[in-house]
Amino acid sequence: MYLEHFGLERPPFKITPDTSLFFEGSKRGAALDALAYAITSGEGIIKVVGEVGSGKTMLCRMLEVRLADRVDVVYIANPSLSPDNILHVIAHELGLDVDSNTSKLDVMQKLQNYLLQKHAEGKPVVVFVEEAQSMPVETLEEIRLLSNLETDESKLLQMVLFGQPELDEKLAQPHIRQLKERITHNFYLEPFPPEDTLEYLNFRLRCVGYKGPDIFNQKTATAIKKASGGLTRRINILADKALMSAYSEGSHEVTTKHVRTAAIDSDFAKAVNWKPFAYAAAASICLGVAVWMGTLLPGNGQQLAVASPAPATVAVGEVKQLVNAAPIDRAVASMNEAPHDLLATRLQDTRDWLLRVPDNHYSIQLFMARKVDADAVEQFLRDASDTLAFEKIYIYETKINGRPMYSVLYDEYNSRQMARATLNKLPEDLQASKPYLRRVSALRKDLVINNDSVVSSLQ
Numbered sequence: 001m002y003l004e005h006f007g008l009e010r011p012p013f014k015i016t017p018d019t020s021l022f023f024e025g026s027k028r029g030a031a032l033d034a035l036a037y038a039i040t041s042g043e044g045i046i047k048v049v050g051e052v053g054s055g056k057t058m059l060c061r062m063l064e065v066r067l068a069d070r071v072d073v074v075y076i077a078n079p080s081l082s083p084d085n086i087l088h089v090i091a092h093e094l095g096l097d098v099d100s101n102t103s104k105l106d107v108m109q110k111l112q113n114y115l116l117q118k119h120a121e122g123k124p125v126v127v128f129v130e131e132a133q134s135m136p137v138e139t140l141e142e143i144r145l146l147s148n149l150e151t152d153e154s155k156l157l158q159m160v161l162f163g164q165p166e167l168d169e170k171l172a173q174p175h176i177r178q179l180k181e182r183i184t185h186n187f188y189l190e191p192f193p194p195e196d197t198l199e200y201l202n203f204r205l206r207c208v209g210y211k212g213p214d215i216f217n218q219k220t221a222t223a224i225k226k227a228s229g230g231l232t233r234r235i236n237i238l239a240d241k242a243l244m245s246a247y248s249e250g251s252h253e254v255t256t257k258h259v260r261t262a263a264i265d266s267d268f269a270k271a272v273n274w275k276p277f278a279y280a281a282a283a284s285i286c287l288g289v290a291v292w293m294g295t296l297l298p299g300n301g302q303q304l305a306v307a308s309p310a311p312a313t314v315a316v317g318e319v320k321q322l323v324n325a326a327p328i329d330r331a332v333a334s335m336n337e338a339p340h341d342l343l344a345t346r347l348q349d350t351r352d353w354l355l356r357v358p359d360n361h362y363s364i365q366l367f368m369a370r371k372v373d374a375d376a377v378e379q380f381l382r383d384a385s386d387t388l389a390f391e392k393i394y395i396y397e398t399k400i401n402g403r404p405m406y407s408v409l410y411d412e413y414n415s416r417q418m419a420r421a422t423l424n425k426l427p428e429d430l431q432a433s434k435p436y437l438r439r440v441s442a443l444r445k446d447l448v449i450n451n452d453s454v455v456s457s458l459q
Contacts, residue, residue, distance in 0.1 A: 002247035009209035050189030053233030115156035132163035191230025371404035
């Protein structure tokens, strides 16, 4: 396997749902929040529709995790049930004393009593039905009747139907229009666009311990998007095989050639015109890391070249002005007499920052540099006030394949959207190092794995 080759702790692209790898981008996080709200509000039936492999099962698993302490969940994976059977299945999943000989009337009575008890305890019951498009119309009608169980104020039983687009076709039939009218919330999972595909690929890799330069770039992500149709299951299959192809060549970078090989092997390539990608020149990414103006810290004392971009302002939400930041305070600037005083200052300030910043906040990883290139990092800090707020630059020590590195970050954001907005507005010379988003919890994990001395100060 390629795990050791890329420095991964576990497979990043398994097709079985893993809630620890849930990606909140491409509206998935917003859908999860909205679904959780809809369920806890206790109104009607909820429908989630998406193509095969669009992430419905992952969303279902995330809902179970998110609502575990607030609701009792009944999960129905096999929807091909008769109207009588579905009542027995729900009752059995709730642990009620019923068997195949229990009459439908008795099952319904036991269900109602149980649901009233749970309502009194403030812990409602929700039924998740996967592959709902395969459920017989008569069983769907039975679900509608179950939704009639209610108090004067709220429903006793919530239901979420997860299905493919055929579910909408089935619900459009006139004789079950009463069920359709009971559906109060409709959610549709759209395929990933190319930019979200790239973010998804890099997110999954970082979640399983990868710490080097990005393995996928926008060209390879666009190729994967085209071959997969933007469906997460196919993206996972292609990414896994592309990594295997890169590993077989001893490469630490995935190219469009590797994606094409993966697509052909997976039989996903028929509808894709690969000619636009055939001549794409993928830049070689070495372990050290691309920084400014295309030159990687070579270890020969070369300084980082920092251009002065035109003034610009980021006008998104609460994101403050990124460029034209106040110059470095003269008291700080006076420290320039010592070789690495600015670097030492940022290392200490970063430790203090990591003591207080919440795990669910984000920062922007600007670049990484070898520890032996501390002179170049110091020069970057001297020049950075032309484009960045000095006090918002964070640096900590880590290791990649045993090599000591500096990880250079910028600012703190309480949402992925705000961080992404700032990242997209970074000047071109900063964009050359291919910055990406980092969750604070992942930064702390870096420290746990690679720098015990720093971790001890954080505990």
